[in-house]
Amino acid sequence: MTWAEQLLQCLKANDVNMAIYVPDEVLTPLINGADSDPDMIAFAASREEEAIGISAGAALGGTRSVVLMQSSGFGNSVNALASLVVPYQLPVVMIIGERGVLGEFNSVQVPISRTIRPSLDALGIPHRTLERLEDVTPTASKVVQQAFQTHSPAVLFINPLLTGGKEDR
Amino acid sequence: MSARDDLKVMSRNDLTKRLVGKLEHDEAVVAGIGNTNFDLLDAGHRPQNFYMLGSMGLAAPIALGVALAQPERNVVALEGDGSILMNLGTLTTIASLAPLNLTVVIWDNGLYQITGMQTTATSTVTDIVAVAAGCGIAQSSWATDEAHFEQLVNNAVSTPGPHFIAARVDEAAATARPERNPVLWKDRFMIGIDAKPAAG
Numbered sequence: 001m002t003w004a005e006q007l008l009q010c011l012k013a014n015d016v017n018m019a020i021y022v023p024d025e026v027l028t029p030l031i032n033g034a035d036s037d038p039d040m041i042a043f044a045a046s047r048e049e050e051a052i053g054i055s056a057g058a059a060l061g062g063t064r065s066v067v068l069m070q071s072s073g074f075g076n077s078v079n080a081l082a083s084l085v086v087p088y089q090l091p092v093v094m095i096i097g098e099r100g101v102l103g104e105f106n107s108v109q110v111p112i113s114r115t116i117r118p119s120l121d122a123l124g125i126p127h128r129t130l131e132r133l134e135d136v137t138p139t140a141s142k143v144v145q146q147a148f149q150t151h152s153p154a155v156l157f158i159n160p161l162l163t164g165g166k167e168d169r
Numbered sequence: 170m171s172a173r174d175d176l177k178v179m180s181r182n183d184l185t186k187r188l189v190g191k192l193e194h195d196e197a198v199v200a201g202i203g204n205t206n207f208d209l210l211d212a213g214h215r216p217q218n219f220y221m222l223g224s225m226g227l228a229a230p231i232a233l234g235v236a237l238a239q240p241e242r243n244v245v246a247l248e249g250d251g252s253i254l255m256n257l258g259t260l261t262t263i264a265s266l267a268p269l270n271l272t273v274v275i276w277d278n279g280l281y282q283i284t285g286m287q288t289t290a291t292s293t294v295t296d297i298v299a300v301a302a303g304c305g306i307a308q309s310s311w312a313t314d315e316a317h318f319e320q321l322v323n324n325a326v327s328t329p330g331p332h333f334i335a336a337r338v339d340e341a342a343a344t345a346r347p348e349r350n351p352v353l354w355k356d357r358f359m360i361g362i363d364a365k366p367a368a369g
């Protein structure tokens with residue numbers, strides 16, 4: 001199975017049935033997979049903090065969801081995490097396609113990518129980076145399971161080593 | 170010049186009470202930062218109320234998430250004009266998904282009142298109902314007076330949405346304050362809307 005098929009399977013195994021995304025090219029297989037899955041509803045939000053608000057609302061309403069974004073979108077997410085998700089202890093799971101690392105061609109992607117892990121650490125949000133195909137299912141299932149069981153947000157990074165990254169064209 | 174210029178300025182506190190008075194089926198209410206949620210509490214706590222203590226601009230997205238999670242329950246987002254201006258994109262998401270059970274109510278005082286009465290764009294050039302309609306929420310209306318507001322709310326909770334209602338409101342400072350305890354309000358809300366059992 002591809003990384004995207006593994007992730008989708010693992011989300012569904014954890015009763016996640018909503019995917020809210022702001023598009024990212026490397027995440028496209030996962031977005032499309034969720035979109036065409038009859039058990040999932042998938043839709044775009046206009047901005048990452050909005051996506052996090054919707055995911056938080058879904059959690060309050062008793063539905064498990066996931067937020068898909070590009071690493072640059074983390075910059076648009078911070079206040080929603082800091083003043084909603086963390087203090088209200090909401091299980092918002094974010095899958096972040098990583099730009100700005102390993103073979104990046106566009107320098108504007110680099111600075112924000114350096115802020116993400118330190119910011120997550122400062123906020124106390126656990127994160128794992130997926131780099132190898134064989135780690136996807138075991139790591140992602142445990143991260144997703146823990147997030148919902150402990151009412152805590154969590155982040156999975158989708159690294160270029162896993163996806164091949166984005167080509168300059 | 171917007172349609173807003175000629176509208177009656179009403180009491181936010183009174184309109185909030187009128188709104189709550191129309192909610193007879195355990196509708197969920199997600200109230201935005203500051204005065205919006207202070208007045209919601211002042212109208213009498215309901216277990217289906219969610220008080221947003223931060224996250225300016227996210228009342229409508231949160232309400233949308235609740236509405237998608239619970240399609241059988243009507244959900245109302247209450248936001249200030251300054252707050253909705255921070256996240257106008259969410260109106261396009263609401264229009265695209267078109268949840269039948271979601272209503273967005275905007276208290277438009279033309280101000281960022283709580284931070285020192287700075288004016289917002291709605292005080293001069295921006296008509297927030299025209300914005301919502303332009304984003305694709307066809308059922309978007311200004312409330313012209315109190316009776317009309319009640320009629321719009323009745324319609325919103327009894328006919329398929331999404332609905333968008335805006336009212337020009339005064340600058341009276343809200344006096345109630347929800348306890349600053351996020352997890353308490355989360356738990357009460359989730360129990361109040363049956364998203365979680367009361368015990369266990």
Ligand SMILES: Cc1ncc(C[n+]2csc(CCOP(=O)(O)OP(=O)(O)O)c2C)c(N)n1
Pocket residue numbers: 079202203204205223224225248249250251252253278280281282283284
């Ligand atoms: C992200 C963010 N930016 C700024 C603020 C400061 N702030 C808190 S409430 C508010 C004004 C809200 O205006 P509005 O929604 O119109 O409500 P009003 O105060 O007029 O009742 C601002 C700017 C904040 N809390 N969060």
